[in-house]
Amino acid sequence: MIAILGNTLLLMSFAFTIYGILSASLYTANGNRKFMLSGERAILSSSVFVILSTIGLLIELLRSNFTLEYVARYSSAETPTLYKFSGLWAGMQGSLLFWVMILSVFIILVIYQNRNRHQKLMPWVLITLGAIQLFFLAMSNFFENPFTPIPAGMVMNGMGLNPLLQNPVMLIHPPLLYLGFIGFSIPFAFGMAAMITGELDTVWIRTTRRWTLVTWLFLSVAIIMGGRWAYVELGWGGYWAWDPVENASLLPWLTGTAYIHSVLIQEKKNMLRIWNMVLIMVTFTLTIFGTYLTRSGVVSSVHAFAATDLGIWFFWFIILILVTNIILLVVRRKELASVNKLESFVGRESGFLFNNMLFVAMMLTVLWGTMYPILSEAVTGTKITVGSPYFNRVMIPLGLLLLFLTGVGPLLAWRRTTTRSLRRNFTLPLIVGLILTGIFGAVSKITMIYPLISVLLISFVAAIIFLEFFKGTKARRRMTGAGYFRSFFELLEKNRSRYGGYIVHLGIVMMFLGFTGKVFDKEADLSMNQGDIKTVGRYDIEYTDYWLETPETNPDTRSNHAAKIVTLKISKNGSYYTTLNAERRFYTDQNNQPSSEVSLKATLFEDLYIVLGSLDLHSGNAILKVRVNHLVSWVWLGTFVLILGSLVSLNISGLIKGKSL
Template sequence: MADIGTFALVIALLTSVYALAAYIIGLQKNEEPLLASAKGGVFATAIFTTIASISLIYLLMTGDFSIQYVASYTSSDLPPFYKLSAFWAGNNGSLLLWAWILTILAAIVTVGRRDEDLKPYVGAVMMLISAFFLFLIINTSNPFVKLPKPLLEGNGLNPMLQNPGMVIHPVTTYLGYVGFTVPFAYAIAALFTRQADDRWIKVTRKWTIMSWLFLSMGNLFGAQWAYVELGWGGYWAWDPVENASLIPWLMSTAFLHSVMVQERKNMLKIWNMLLIIFTFALTLFGTFLVRSGVVASVHAFGNSTLGLYFIVFTTVVTMGSLYLVLDRIGLLKQGNEFESLISKESSFLLNNLLFVASAFSILWGTIFPIVSEGFTGRKITVGAPFFNAINAPIGLAFVLLMGICPLIAWRKASIKGIVRNFRVPLVVLGLTGLTLIVVGIRKPYAVIAFSICAFVIVSTLQDIVKGIRVRHKMTGEGWLISSYRLLTKNRRRYGGYVIHLGVVMMIIGIAGSNIYNQEFTKTLKAGEQVRVDNYLVTYEGLQQKPKGENMVISADLNISKSDSLKFKLSPEKVFYPTTEQPSTEPAVKSTWKEDFYVTLVGWEDEAVTIKVNINPLIKWLWTGGYVLILGTLFALWPGKGSAVGAKYLGRS
């Protein structure tokens, strides 16, 4: 199977190069048969990459330890679920997964007869990128390399990766990364064909939203994995690889908002081109960070020879794309101008600027150690205080804009309309702030964050209720029918509102857990009690028990709270036969108010040492993330405009 996999990769590289050349020559000479042949080359590339991927899955599942990659990431006792996840556990397999997803997407894009004038250019761009990845896999990262002598047993999977979250997180992240190739390819196609309208945006809208959704899921699942697996009590450490997936998410979020202005008002054409180009370039940058070895990260694959390849390719693609934008600048400048600073268009642009500012501040903080080492010879790291100090106010600003935007009209907002629409949300904002201060929440960031969240919730619900009321009045439908038809026939808009409400819930969780989190380290003997904030912790004893091939050491704890809440927790250390370092498995009791999070630090004689983190409002963060996912799926579901017309849909 290894020989079949290697052969399939070589053929896939050859067919991708052929398809690229056939597209270029076919476009230059306007030869339809050659363009049709190029499309066949795209399908062949997808087929042979699929054969290679299935070959690797077979080798992993059967435990063929004559293959270096299989021996490095699996063992005989590894459950099949994690044998499958070993596909993307290492550098070589993850690159193959990337290429597999990319070639499948390229084949899907070439199906059908719509947009035939753009598809040859789109196919050429995607085959260029596919050829690059296949070349890397074959020459530097071949997962089918054989060992000189087969091993009797493999090294097994890193214990930290033996978690359901790490099975889902990489796949969703890659689907997000690779998915942005499609809108990028269409943008380049629009530039090549000198089409400055919004057709390429409409064609790729669902591709863009799906890619954004998968990248959102990747970040969410990665944060959850860090929270329940690493045992440090947090979920986001501003790790370079974490940042590498957040930066394109911020840029793509700006793009999703900005294209609405181009579709509606024929504006921001240059800006949108730049946003999608940089979004794609930043997905390549994220891949570079994980595989270059230039930054230390618990998420990285370690040192490899791929860094230079990625830097050169990313630079060439970005510079070539920017040259096309510059060459077509005259076409892209055509369109409408802003009529007023106080308008929905202006709020969208300001929103975009905040997203981009946040993205580039994180990018600078992430690459600063590399830059400092290049200039001074010393690697100066940038920690969480830097990222928090810059991004906390930026984050609150664009959350505030989420509440402002629905209340402002397109083109030019009137004073009367502003007063009418802002009256209730502003009153709620003020009352929320006063109430928080009265109940004892005095920290400025907490008061500001929670007050802004209340403002956004009220402004969003106010706009939804307004739409329902207007539809009810115009159609005579019942309230429930009006609500159902308004929401289901305007999925894109109201799905966006659900996403905004999910983001607000996440901000509540982020603000609470960062501003009011507490950490305690306690040493206890069996039967001893200790008070941790409002909790009384009783240590019952240490347990040792086998779990499959592993050995688990757990501390049994009884916890009670002043409000009669009682529960048991057993934080663990898990020892694996394939590694000397045990993994830490925290135990968590989660409520809407706070998480009681405890890890087993160590033990000696009859005493154990535990670390307790009290993290307020964490459940709001996870729930908000799933609300965001549901809102995105709702917006993607097929649905057309309301039968009563756009002006009756509650537009402010």
């Protein structure tokens, strides 16, 4: 019943969106306001239908209605309730519906925010968003319908959720990623509207500024959470492997980050108007391309869904977007030409341009490496892959250059910077950087060039940022006579976007520290019997005990799996440090599909990372993979700082007080 309702709503929203697009288009032709209102209401209703339809699917998942193929495929009676929610995005059909649901929520918000604004832009914004919605609705209705009943009638139980997805991070990562992808539709739609109407000043940029920042924040956090998931769930010991699907999420992030920087120049100087348009178009296209890459099966990956014929539709959708964009750019090229000119290599404008150049170069590097297997197969007939060595070789130097700009760029003056101001701003940080790098080199005895440069830049940039805060606070204190603490917060309050930006940069610097820690990583494969003690780095690992837990012995905690568990007593530098249980699970609703749970003891400087590869319950022989990962915590800590900085920039308190997005 609910399924039929959901399906009907989905079909209705398809029809309503078509009507809405037509009606809004008529308004642009004849100027009769009624058509606009009617179109707006149609798309609003369509969006509400999509949301209701999604709720319907969720209800079916929660009450385990296995007459639906989708529900039977991605959940079972034993699936913990929490993870029945993840069923919504575990498969192709659900995630397409989920996708269009988020877009629908955004559309409702955009229509509400702009109900009395941007009368010229809005019809085209509505048409653009409607067109995107229509594409996904068509996919959802006619190709990958989540409400398809099981052909053979009722099955007793579903297949259950893939154990890899049964992790708390996987409850948050996919929705965040979708928010981060789909959010770029909004600035894109406004950009399109600006191009079509010729309203090419900064209105479209300023009105979507917050949308873009919020979207960027979601995407950033989602990418890092994906890394966190790989780290704690996949058990190979790292958080980033240049897997095609990881790359797919990184591509729009790179151009999106370039975009949020370069729009600042347009706002301040009215320059780079074509460039910003190109960036937002590329970013949006990459979000669709990323979806295509992961959903079509053109590249094989751990995360990719099975190959489907959906790919061809995505392909043509992308072509359509690109062709429309190029035509619009060609038509408007004269009006988009910028008025102001660049004047110097050492000015703020040039800093931003170099920043953009690096981001785009990184994007192309990742795109090339990701598509290389497909391209090489098309050209030579042999599929040739390039893995981490390629990506690291190119991305590390580019990333370090970018890190350098992170520190230097914000301190450059508009137009041109004098040598005197360069010296004044950068001498102290450079000294701090050199001293810390010297200490680091002496202590770690590392002679590799990249880690040393990385440490130099990390300390240089961090020193610059701290100095900026210190100088600003001091100046404010002199002006108002308030204490340091209060001056500091007033400083933030008065110049949110600037200091919020600094905090985000600080978060990025912390992450770079985490990335750099990789050079110290140690790994050992151990075969141990009960009572054995083995040493990895500074850790002595004693294997003290092992046992089995099953759904019968522990019904509350292990409703859908059995677990083999070993206890490891760990000493560090000779004294007791901690006790870890490493476990290997066998999911009973999944043909006893095994899944290793990583056991992790994380500190600020070192993570002890243990995976139970196998355990023989008769002899007690356990195979363990032990890794000592360095500085990984800084990646996660940096993320929190990044979030904090973004929130400062976004002026959350203002947002709550009802300022528009």
